Amino acid sequence: MAIIKCPECGHQISDKAPTCPSCGVEIAGKVIRCPECGEIYFKEEDLCPHCHRPTRGQTIMNTPVQQEEETVAPPPIAPVMTEAKANVPATKVTPPAPPTPPKPKKKSKAAIIVSFVIALLIFGTCYYMYNQAQENRENEEFNIAMRSTEPLILQGYLDTFKDAPQEHRDSIEAHLKALKQADLDWTNALTSNSKALLMEYLNKYPSTIHRQLAMHKIDSIDWVQSNNINTPESYQSYMTDHPDGDHYDEAEELMKKLKAQDVTPEEKTLVSNVFHNFFVAINEKDETALQNTVAEEMTLLNKENATKGDIVDLMDKLYKEDVVKMIWRLPGNYDIKKREVGNDRYELNVSFSANQDVEYTDAAKNGSNKYKINATVNPDGKISVFKMIKIVE
Numbered sequence: 031m032a033i034i035k036c037p038e039c040g041h042q043i044s045d046k047a048p049t050c051p052s053c054g055v056e057i058a059g060k061v062i063r064c065p066e067c068g069e070i071y072f073k074e075e076d077l078c079p080h081c082h083r084p085t086r087g088q089t090i091m092n093t094p095v096q097q098e099e100e101t102v103a104p105p106p107i108a109p110v111m112t113e114a115k116a117n118v119p120a121t122k123v124t125p126p127a128p129p130t131p132p133k134p135k136k137k138s139k140a141a142i143i144v145s146f147v148i149a150l151l152i153f154g155t156c157y158y159m160y161n162q163a164q165e166n167r168e169n170e171e172f173n174i175a176m177r178s179t180e181p182l183i184l185q186g187y188l189d190t191f192k193d194a195p196q197e198h199r200d201s202i203e204a205h206l207k208a209l210k211q212a213d214l215d216w217t218n219a220l221t222s223n224s225k226a227l228l229m230e231y232l233n234k235y236p237s238t239i240h241r242q243l244a245m246h247k248i249d250s251i252d253w254v255q256s257n258n259i260n261t262p263e264s265y266q267s268y269m270t271d272h273p274d275g276d277h278y279d280e281a282e283e284l285m286k287k288l289k290a291q292d293v294t295p296e297e298k299t300l301v302s303n304v305f306h307n308f309f310v311a312i313n314e315k316d317e318t319a320l321q322n323t324v325a326e327e328m329t330l331l332n333k334e335n336a337t338k339g340d341i342v343d344l345m346d347k348l349y350k351e352d353v354v355k356m357i358w359r360l361p362g363n364y365d366i367k368k369r370e371v372g373n374d375r376y377e378l379n380v381s382f383s384a385n386q387d388v389e390y391t392d393a394a395k396n397g398s399n400k401y402k403i404n405a406t407v408n409p410d411g412k413i414s415v416f417k418m419i420k421i422v423e
Contacts, residue, residue: 037061037071039142053145079138172198179239181209216240225251246276253277262288290376293366301364301380304407309358309384315349317342325412332417341416355389375409384418 034045041052048058062073062085069080076085168191175187184206188199212235219231220243228244228251238244249272256268265285269278304323311320321338330336330344349356360382367379386399399420406415 034061034070038145040138168194168198172202175202176205179209181206181213184209212238216244219244220247223247223251249275249277253281256281260284260288262292287370290370291368293368293378297368297376297378298364298366300411301366301378301407302362304411304413305360305364305380305382305403305405308413309360312345312348313356313358315345317345320345323413324416325408325410325414328413329415329417352391352395353388354391357387359385359387361385371409377409377414378407380405380407383421 031044031046033042035041036043036050036053036055036057038050038055039053041050043050043052043057045061046058049056060072060074061070063070064078064081064083066083067078067081069078071079073085077083078085171187171191172194175184178184184202187194187202188206191198215231215234216238219227220240222228225248228248232238232241232244252268252271253275256264262285265281265288268275268281269285272278275281307319308323311317311323320341324338324341326338328336328341330340333340361384363382365381368376369379371377381402381404384401384403386401387397388399389396400423401418401420403418404415405413405417408414
């Protein structure tokens with residue numbers, strides 16, 4: 031084993047070393063010594079870098095190399111004695127001078143500088159590409175976070191990119207703060223059960239992901255209010271505000287039923303006329319007119335399935351033998367309830383009072399009575415139920 035200089039970096043190494051511990055190039059079996067000048071260089075080079083002697087035909091250094099090769103002087107040349115001519119002395123031949131050993135080659139710095147520059151360029155390129163990749167990733171994550179409405183994503187960006195540009199971190203922190211405030215506003219609006227606060231939240235956050243739930247909550251609040259009021263107007267208001275509301279069909283049905291229960295001015299006039307004619311007929315003892323005010327079958331006092339003849343019998347009972355005159359007066363205090371009994375057919379249940387003045391043959395018996403009357407007028411405008419109770423004062 032011999033100590034040589036690395037052809038790459040000039041470091042002192044063993045010729046048996048697999049690689050140079052300084053620069054890492056392969057050594058064992060990869061270098062040769064120039065027989066002309068003694069330079070150690072890589073066998074794949076065509077020429078000796080020092081004396082430019084062709085490499086072909088040289089031997090790879092598989093055997094130990096002497097650290098300093100001894101210079102072997104050629105053997106002295108014996109003088110050649112020629113046969114001298116007569117009377118001429120012999121001439122002595124001087125041997126040639128031994129060759130001058132080659133000067134040791136100075137270490138080449140150019141290769142080291144070039145290698146260093148290349149390594150520096152490679153490192154710089156890799157570092158630039160790494161930084162560029164990191165910057166691109168940071169920009170991509172920043173854009174994703176700014177479009178997100180999830181606080182966890184924004185906080186994840188802040189935790190991951192602690193060295194991000196300050197303007198990016200400021201934007202993310204502001205966005206995160208706004209999201210947290212929006213969540214707080216939503217919680218307050220939802221738990222308040224207040225339509226006003228829910229509407230205020232929707233106006234403040236028109237693009238909120240909670241919009242559908244907020245509208246559903248408002249729909250529910252308006253429906254409860256309309257139901258509590260329970261008027262055609264309240265249901266109409268709900269239907270106007272919520273054309274696609276969860277309770278639209280129900281509101282429409284209830285509104286129709288309530289409107290069906292509303293007594294129209296025409297119906298009030300009908301009731302007034304029917305009972306006016308009924309009692310006028312009694313006052314005048316007009317059987318025909320009296321029968322025209324009642325249905326073919328009716329409930330009369332406590333008798334069901336009564337006929338028109340039964341109403342005439344009632345009138346006759348009112349006119350006792352000593353009754354001279356009878357006058358019925360109606361205050362007009364009708365309490366009318368409307369009930370649907372068919373398709374667009376309604377009966378009117380009526381409660382009212384009636385005052386009776388009676389004159390007898392014995393004037394001392396003259397007096398007045400007051401009655402509470404409950405009756406029903408059928409869809410044909412005829413009295414189908416007639417009950418009355420005398421009020422004792």
